[in-house]
Amino acid sequence: MESPDRVLDRGLRLLAALVQDGGRRPLTEVAAAIGLSRASAHRAASMLQGSGYLIRSRRGYYHAGPMLAALGQAARAEAVVAGIARPILAGLARRLGCLAHLGVFEQDMVTYLLKEGAGKDVLFTRADMQLEAYCSGLGKVLLAAQEEEALAAYLDNGPFVRLTPHTLVEPDDLRREIARARDQGFALDRFEAAEDLFCIAVPLRDGAGQVFAAVSLSFPCPDKTPPDWSRALESLKRAAGQIEERMRDYWGGERSSGAAP
Amino acid sequence: MESPDRVLDRGLRLLAALVQDGGRRPLTEVAAAIGLSRASAHRAASMLQGSGYLIRSRRGYYHAGPMLAALGQAARAEAVVAGIARPILAGLARRLGCLAHLGVFEQDMVTYLLKEGAGKDVLFTRADMQLEAYCSGLGKVLLAAQEEEALAAYLDNGPFVRLTPHTLVEPDDLRREIARARDQGFALDRFEAAEDLFCIAVPLRDGAGQVFAAVSLSFPCPDKTPPDWSRALESLKRAAGQIEERMRDYWGGERSSGAAP
DNA sequence: AGTCTATCTCCCACTCTATGAGAGATATGG
DNA sequence: CCATATCTCTCATAGAGTGGGAGATAGACT
Structure with a gap:
């Protein structure tokens, strides 16, 4: 060859x-x-x-x-993952009739890199927007991946602004929620950022197992009732795995999760 | 063609x-x-x-x-300017028998990218080292290029640590010194970081006139007497101009300081 | 799971492009 | 100002790239 x-x-x-x-x-x-x-x-x-x-x-x-x-610049991991994830998230969002987001953690905030799905304008988010981390599924999944030290520093900023009656504003509550997200491998947003928005999120890991971004699905719920999210979560996890798989070549091809010297 | x-x-x-x-x-x-x-x-x-x-x-x-x-990564301005400046500063340092440095401003600190000249080990600095900005010629030149707002925030951290009897530790003194550097287009370090080290520094500007780095010459003075630095300053300015000139292609070739369409 | 569309691979004769060595023009540095 | 090493230029030959088409195949949609 x-x-x-x-x-x-x-x-x-x-x-x-x-x-x-x-x-x-x-x-x-x-x-x-x-x-x-x-x-x-x-x-x-x-x-x-x-x-x-x-x-x-x-x-x-x-x-x-x-x-x-x-x-x-275009070869940064965030830019590449956005390009790779776009069609995957678009298909998922279209099939499930919801909105899909991709975001990364930057300076204690979530930067949204991608917003795919029908009715892109029904939601306040847009690409390249920065949002607080404590009140979204993406934010909680990304916070769960932070070092213990950085997480503690972040929580010290609380109590946080209450956006809806369900928003977690107390550092202790948020810490417990983030711990759960870390264990489960996903996070929920039960109407915490907006009263009629339910959201699930999972992390994306690089070749070394480090979380470098997260993806989420947002379901508008006019009746303020949680949708059945168990099947959607499986689809989201599958999509995340697909994105990680297609990013494999990017992470050097050499250093994978193996433990060999 | x-x-x-x-x-x-x-x-x-x-x-x-x-x-x-x-x-x-x-x-x-x-x-x-x-x-x-x-x-x-x-x-x-x-x-x-x-x-x-x-x-x-x-x-x-x-x-x-x-x-x-x-x-x-290797195409970042700092990496490129280091590669371009290396032989120029090496020649200058050898000819004048002193040490030459190149540094950039990062997070209120000076990051040294280059250290050229005879007796590289007589001084405590090394490449890729971070040093406080208030007590060096490089630091003062780089501070002089900051926005007024950022500069004020930096000075609020004072009073600073006194390294030698000549160190400027009071924010007001430092502010006056930085204003002078801005007007003159260069800065001095009169034994402020070390008792036997005299230093001159000038900024490097990109195609838009923005300061993106600075270069300096350091003269060891065992007798603690300021050397005659006027001729050295001219040489340093000439070297800086040469570096800027050779970086011109890097800044896009189009947008120069000219006003013609 | 099945079907279909569009990407990819393969092939081969022709064309034309890249090769590399040497000699001379010209910067760069001492 | 001179010296050294880079760059440009030229040219004949080799051989590498080209592109049209047909078949293999993966990936998406239903």
Whole structure:
């Protein structure tokens, strides 16, 4: 294997070598190290520079260019998982007739990266929005994944603002709820953020088992009665597993959950 | 122009198109949009996937891969400027017989990215170290570039720890010193961090004129007498200009400080 | 579970592109 | 200002990439 498009391969290898070298060695040396003739290396480097993948400081010395910085932004785990999860959550939301969210934990807040499902505007949330963590299913699942120390610091901010009669505002109540979420592997939002909104959430784990995001399903309940969420939870867990599975390649392929040195 | 290595060019264009699309459109569509035949697109995509630049979720849907994330790290402005500045500061330090530093402002602290010059171990600093900002030339130059609001918040942490008899520990004194640095365009450290160390520092500005880092020269003074720093300052300013000049390509090439459309 | 659509793989002859060595132009640094 | 090493340019040859089409297959929808 590894046969077709040798030019592309060589170009990418040169790019990686130059960038990871950090501009210490000149092009000639780096090129020789990966078995490229000088002329070919120069042609490739010029192309890479013209496309913005490299910049040149002195003669022979190249550094990572703005295009790599831009693509690097799109290659962050949050951006990638959003792209991967979008169709999965959209299908799930459509099938169950509810709203699906994907969010990450940032600075004690939940940042919503994705909002999929029919009637996207019936709910106050939107993509790229930040919301408090204590009153949503996503927030509680993400809080449950925090270090004990960080969680304690967060709870010290309480008592929290009461949004509905069901909102958990006392740190002790919230701590108990979060502990339960940690044990169960999922969290509920029983009308705690809005009076007519019921919500279930599960975490997403990376290759090392670390929680890096969470997904949730929100059910509008005009009659303020909890829906039957047991089947929906199974579907949500299956979707989460699918997302994790498809993120596997992203987490390096090497370091999985194995314990070998 | 735009002729050689068409495979590389096409591969890079496909990579950028797929990544920036965020995995919304399938490979076939994206390939057609940039004028690539299906077979060629598949070959290129397989190569990019094999090298870690792309990952595939479903059939036909590609996302940014781990290699892009890794190279994106190396493409951050701080990493690039360190690579570009290294030889320049090394030469300057060697010629003047002093130590040169490059640092950025992070969370009210100065992070040292570079330490060049003879006798690297005579000083306590090292690369990737974090130091307080109030007592160094770098720190004062970087503080001078902060928003008034952020600066006020920082000064509220004072009075600061007195490291030498010359250390400015009172917020008011420090505020005056930082205002002077802002006006002059450089800052001094008159034995404020160590009793036998004199230091000059100037900021580095990006394409929009924003300060994103700073460079400094440190002179060991066993006799505790200020050296003649006027000529050194000129050299340092020239070096800073050179670094800024060589970073120009990085800042997009388009938006410079010019006013013409 | 079954069906269907669209992606992917494979194939092969043609075309044209990349290759690499050498000599000369030109920066960069001392 | 000179020296060193990078870059550009040229060219003949090899051989690699191209793309159209047909068949395999995975993934989505019912």
